[in-house]
Amino acid sequence: MAYRTVDSQTTKLDNFxxxxxxxxxxxxxxxxxxxxxxxxxxxxxxxxxxxxxxxGGKRLRPILxxxxxxxxxxxxxxxxxxxxxxxxxxxxxxxxxxxxxxDNDDFRRGKPTNHKVYGEDMxxxxxxxxxxxxxxxxxxxxxxxDHTTAKQVLRVIAHLGHAVAATGxxxxxxxxxxxxxxxxxxxxxxxxxxxxxxxALLEACVSCGAxxxxxxxxxxxRLSTYANNIGLAxxxxxxxxxxxxxxxxxxxxxxxxxxxxxxxxxxxxxIPTSQAKAQALVEEANAQLDPYGNAAMPLKAIxxxxxxxxx
Amino acid sequence: MAYRTVDSQTTKLDNFxxxxxxxxxxxxxxxxxxxxxxxxxxxxxxxxxxxxxxxGGKRLRPILxxxxxxxxxxxxxxxxxxxxxxxxxxxxxxxxxxxxxxDNDDFRRGKPTNHKVYGEDMxxxxxxxxxxxxxxxxxxxxxxxDHTTAKQVLRVIAHLGHAVAATGxxxxxxxxxxxxxxxxxxxxxxxxxxxxxxxALLEACVSCGAxxxxxxxxxxxRLSTYANNIGLAxxxxxxxxxxxxxxxxxxxxxxxxxxxxxxxxxxxxxIPTSQAKAQALVEEANAQLDPYGNAAMPLKAIxxxxxxxxx
Numbered sequence: 001m002a003y004r005t006v007d008s009q010t011t012k013l014d015n016f017x018x019x020x021x022x023x024x025x026x027x028x029x030x031x032x033x034x035x036x037x038x039x040x041x042x043x044x045x046x047x048x049x050x051x052x053x054x055x056g057g058k059r060l061r062p063i064l065x066x067x068x069x070x071x072x073x074x075x076x077x078x079x080x081x082x083x084x085x086x087x088x089x090x091x092x093x094x095x096x097x098x099x100x101x102x103d104n105d106d107f108r109r110g111k112p113t114n115h116k117v118y119g120e121d122m123x124x125x126x127x128x129x130x131x132x133x134x135x136x137x138x139x140x141x142x143x144x145x146d147h148t149t150a151k152q153v154l155r156v157i158a159h160l161g162h163a164v165a166a167t168g169x170x171x172x173x174x175x176x177x178x179x180x181x182x183x184x185x186x187x188x189x190x191x192x193x194x195x196x197x198x199x200a201l202l203e204a205c206v207s208c209g210a211x212x213x214x215x216x217x218x219x220x221x222r223l224s225t226y227a228n229n230i231g232l233a234x235x236x237x238x239x240x241x242x243x244x245x246x247x248x249x250x251x252x253x254x255x256x257x258x259x260x261x262x263x264x265x266x267x268x269x270x271i272p273t274s275q276a277k278a279q280a281l282v283e284e285a286n287a288q289l290d291p292y293g294n295a296a297m298p299l300k301a302i303x304x305x306x307x308x309x310x311x
Numbered sequence: 312m313a314y315r316t317v318d319s320q321t322t323k324l325d326n327f328x329x330x331x332x333x334x335x336x337x338x339x340x341x342x343x344x345x346x347x348x349x350x351x352x353x354x355x356x357x358x359x360x361x362x363x364x365x366x367g368g369k370r371l372r373p374i375l376x377x378x379x380x381x382x383x384x385x386x387x388x389x390x391x392x393x394x395x396x397x398x399x400x401x402x403x404x405x406x407x408x409x410x411x412x413x414d415n416d417d418f419r420r421g422k423p424t425n426h427k428v429y430g431e432d433m434x435x436x437x438x439x440x441x442x443x444x445x446x447x448x449x450x451x452x453x454x455x456x457d458h459t460t461a462k463q464v465l466r467v468i469a470h471l472g473h474a475v476a477a478t479g480x481x482x483x484x485x486x487x488x489x490x491x492x493x494x495x496x497x498x499x500x501x502x503x504x505x506x507x508x509x510x511a512l513l514e515a516c517v518s519c520g521a522x523x524x525x526x527x528x529x530x531x532x533r534l535s536t537y538a539n540n541i542g543l544a545x546x547x548x549x550x551x552x553x554x555x556x557x558x559x560x561x562x563x564x565x566x567x568x569x570x571x572x573x574x575x576x577x578x579x580x581x582i583p584t585s586q587a588k589a590q591a592l593v594e595e596a597n598a599q600l601d602p603y604g605n606a607a608m609p610l611k612a613i614x615x616x617x618x619x620x621x622x
Contacts, residue, residue: 042477042482042485042489044485044489045477045481045482045485092439096435096436096439099435101412101430101431101435102435119412120412121412121413121488122485122488124407124410124412124413124435125407125481125484125485127439128403128407128438128439128442128475128476128481129476129477129481129482130476131439131442131443132442132471132472132475132476132479132481133472133476133477133478134472135446135468135471135472136468136469136471136472136476137472138468139465139466139468139469139472140465140469140472140473150461150462151461153465154450154451154461154464155450157446157447157450157468158447158450158451160443160446160447161443161444161445161446161447161448161450161451162447162451164439164443165440165441165443165444165447166353166356166357166360166440166444168443170356170436170439170440170443171353171440173436174355174356174433175353177432177433178353178355
C-alpha cells in the first residue's frame with residue numbers, strides 16, 4: 001500500500017510503516033467492534049446491525065480517534081469505546097443513506113446494502129439502533145471515569161451529537177439531497193455539504209479522541225483544523241474516484257455522480273485542479289501537527305493515505 | 312379532565328388538581344421544547360423536526376422526568392434538558408414508525424405525518440437529527456455538572472441509550488413488525504413488545520429524572536417498577552382505545568389493529584379483563600410510591616390519568 005511523503009513536513013514519514021500501522025489498527029478495531037454487539041433476541045435486528053458494522057471498510061474513523069488520543073498521551077483503552085461509537089454512527093449514516101428514499105443504493109463495500117438483505121423497515125431500525133447504542137456505549141464503557149474524565153466524556157458526547165445532528169452530518173445530507181438534479185450548485189454549497197456530510201464526523205473522531213486525552217484549547221484548534229482539512233480532501237478524492245475508479249475497486253456503483261448530473265469538485269474544477277486542492281488541504285492539515293514532532297507521524301500518514309488511496 | 316382515586320393508596324389524591332398540574336407542566340415543557348430547536352440553514356430539516364416536536368400531545372414523558380426528579384428533591388432546571396430529550400426521542404420514534412416502510416400512517420395527532428409533509432428522505436433525517444440532538448442536549452445543557460452530577464448525567468445517557476437501542480424501543484418495534492399478520496402471537500410476546508416499544512422509554516423518563524436527583528438503588532427499583540407498570544397499562548389502554556375511540560378522539564386512524572388482524576390484549580382477553588389488568592398494574596405502580604407520602608401525588612395522579620384517559 002503506497003503513501004506519499006510530503007516535502008514540507010518537518011518529520012520524515014519514510015521510516016513509518018503506514019501499511020503495517022493501518023493493518024494492525026484495523027485488526028484491533030474490528031476485534032473491539034465484534035465484541036461490542038452480541039446477537040440476542042430479537043436476533044434479526046442484531047444481525048442487521050452487525051451485517052453492516054462488520055462489513056469491512058478502512059476503519060479510518062476509529063483509527064483517527066485512537067491516534068488523536070495517543071498523540072496527546074492518552075491510552076487506546078480510554079479511546080476505544082468512543083472509537084467504536086464513531087464506526088457505529090458512520091455505519092448508521094451509510095445504512096440510512098443507501099435507503100430507497102435516499103440514495104437508493106443496492107451495493108456497499110461489495111455486498112448488498114442493508115435494506116436489500118433485511119428490508120427497509122429493519123434497515124431504518126438498524127440505523128436507529130446503532131445511533132442510540134453509540135451514545136450508550138461511550139457513556140457506559142469508557143473506563144471508570146473519575147471527576148475529570150466524566151466531564152470529558154460528556155464533552156465527547158455533546159461534540160459527537162453536534163457532529164451527527166442537523167448541525168452536522170444530517171444537515172449535510174439534507175443540502176446534498178436538495179442539490180440533486182441541480183446543475184447550478186456553487187462551490188460554497190458543495191463545501192457546506194462536504195464539511196457537514198463528511199468532515200464533521202471525521203473532525204469529531206479526532207477531537208473526541210483528543211478530548212479524552214485532556215487536550216488543551218490550542219490542541220483542539222490544531223487537531224480540528226487538521227481533521228476538517230482531511231475531511232474535505234477525503235471527499236474531493238471520493239468524487240475523483242467516482243469518475244476514475246471501477247466499481248470493483250470501489251465496492252459500490254461507480255460513475256454515480258456523472259449519471260446523476262451531480263455537481264462535484266472535479267465537475268467544477270476538473271480532475272488535476274481538484275487533485276491539487278486535495279493535496280494542498282492535506283499539506284495544510286499536516287502543518288498543524290508540526291509542533292507534535294514524531295508523535296504526529298500516524299496522523300500525518302493517515303492524511304497522506306487519504307490523497308493516495310485508490311478506493 | 313377526570314382522574315380516578317384509588318382506594319388502596321395511602322395518600323388522598325382528591326385534593327390534587329391533576330388537570331391544572333398537567334396543563335401547567337405541559338406549558339413549561341412546550342416552552343422549553345420551543346427554545347430547544349431554532350430554525351437555521353438548512354431550514355427544511357429544522358422545520359421538519361419542529362413540525363413533529365411541536366405537534367402537541369400530552370407531553371407525559373417529559374412531565375414524568377420532571378416529576379421523578381422533584382420527588383427526590385431535584386430541581387426542574389436540572390431535569391429539563393433530559394425531559395426535552397425524552398420528547399425528542401419519542402418524536403423520532405413516531406416519525407420513523409409512521410414511515411411507509413414501517414406502519415405507513417398518514418395522520419398523527421390530527422395532522423399529516425412528517426413524511427407526508429416533508430417527504431420520506433427528510434422524515435428519516437428528521438428522526439436521525441432528533442435522536443442525535445437529544446443526546447447532545449442532555450450532555451451539553453444539563454446545568455454545570457460538578458463531580459457528582461457529571462457522573463449522573465453519564466448514567467442518564469447510558470440508561471436512555473439502552474432504552475432506545477435494540478435492547479429497548481427499537482427491539483420492541485422489530486418484534487412488533489415480525490408479528491404483523493400473525494394470529495398466533497402469545498401474551499408473552501405481546502408483553503415483550505409493549506415492555507420494549509412503550510414501557511422502556513417511560514421507564515427511562517422516570518429513572519433518568521430520579522438519577523439526576525441522586526436516587527438510591529432502592530429509589531430506582533421502586534420508580535422503575537412504577538414506570539414499567541404504567542408503561543404496560545398505557546399500552547393496554549391504547550389497544551382498548553383503538554377499538555372504542557373514534558379517529559377524531561385519537562387524532563390518528565382508529566380500528567387499525569382490528570383491520571390488521573393484529574393480536575392485542577383486548578383481542579386475547581376481551582375489553583373488561585384488559586381494563587381490569589391495566590387498573591391492577593396502576594394500583595401496583597402506585598403502591599411502590601407509598602413510602603414517599605404526599606410528594607408522590609403527581610406521579611400517582613399521572614398513573615391514574617393513564618387508565619382514565621380517552622385519547
